[in-house]
Amino acid sequence: MKKFVVVAGNIGVGKSTLVGLLSEYLGWQGYLEPVMENPYLADFYEDMQRWGFHSQIHFLTHRFQMHRDVAKFSGSCILDRSMYEDAEIFARNLYQNGSLSQREFDTYYSLFTTFADILSPPDLIIYLRASVDTLQKRIQQRDRSYEQAIPAAYLQQLNVLYEQWIKAISYCPVLTVPADDLNFVAHPQHLRLIVQKMLERMSGVEEVVFSPSEINDNN
Numbered sequence: 435m436k437k438f439v440v441v442a443g444n445i446g447v448g449k450s451t452l453v454g455l456l457s458e459y460l461g462w463q464g465y466l467e468p469v470m471e472n473p474y475l476a477d478f479y480e481d482m483q484r485w486g487f488h489s490q491i492h493f494l495t496h497r498f499q500m501h502r503d504v505a506k507f508s509g510s511c512i513l514d515r516s517m518y519e520d521a522e523i524f525a526r527n528l529y530q531n532g533s534l535s536q537r538e539f540d541t542y543y544s545l546f547t548t549f550a551d552i553l554s555p556p557d558l559i560i561y562l563r564a565s566v567d568t569l570q571k572r573i574q575q576r577d578r579s580y581e582q583a584i585p586a587a588y589l590q591q592l593n594v595l596y597e598q599w600i601k602a603i604s605y606c607p608v609l610t611v612p613a614d615d616l617n618f619v620a621h622p623q624h625l626r627l628i629v630q631k632m633l634e635r636m637s638g639v640e641e642v643v644f645s646p647s648e649i650n651d652n653n
Contacts, residue, residue: 437510437636459625501517558606559603560608560632564613570589
């Protein structure tokens with residue numbers, strides 16, 4: 435049976451890496467976030483108020499296209515970030531900090547809800563939860579020049595919105611992964627643990643958690 439999974443989480447948390455590893459491990463089609471295709475992104479990090487609306491509209495359009503591709507694909511898919519995050523995390527944060535006006539946010543959100551009504555939700559969201567310290571370390575490691583000056587306060591604002599969004603999700607199951615403690619790149623057994631929990635959650639198990647003993651046993 436076809437499955438559609440989204441990997442969600444803050445900047446630098448390891449979404450693209452996990453999508454690549456899971457798609458290879460499971461034999462699913464992976465769809466990566468089109469970061470480098472956004473012509474506004476570098477400008478956005480320089481001046482969020484000037485370029486926030488442009489950047490968010492560009493991302494939303496690309497993510498809608500990716501969701502549509504997933505819907506058309508006959509096999510199981512795993513997607514790097516979703517348009518839900520664009521709206522509920524990034525656009526909302528820009529609106530809250532004054533980088534999007536009320537008119538811009540209302541226009542953006544109206545477009546988002548139109549897209550969301552057209553497409554089916556995922557079968558599962560895997561939420562990679564990480565502290566700001568972890569995010570900053572991983573951002574430095576991947577060495578994208580336009581990301582190096584992202585303030586810790588901005589990452590924390592996004593973390594707060596992620597937690598609010600995850601608690602409010604009702605349209606699909608969620609699996610929360612403690613990304614501070616799991617290193618699925620260095621430890622293949624951590625990847626297998628994530629796959630195990632992911633399959634449990636999609637099979638209908640309501641309470642799926644990563645216990646400290648499981649994590650330690652798989653180090």
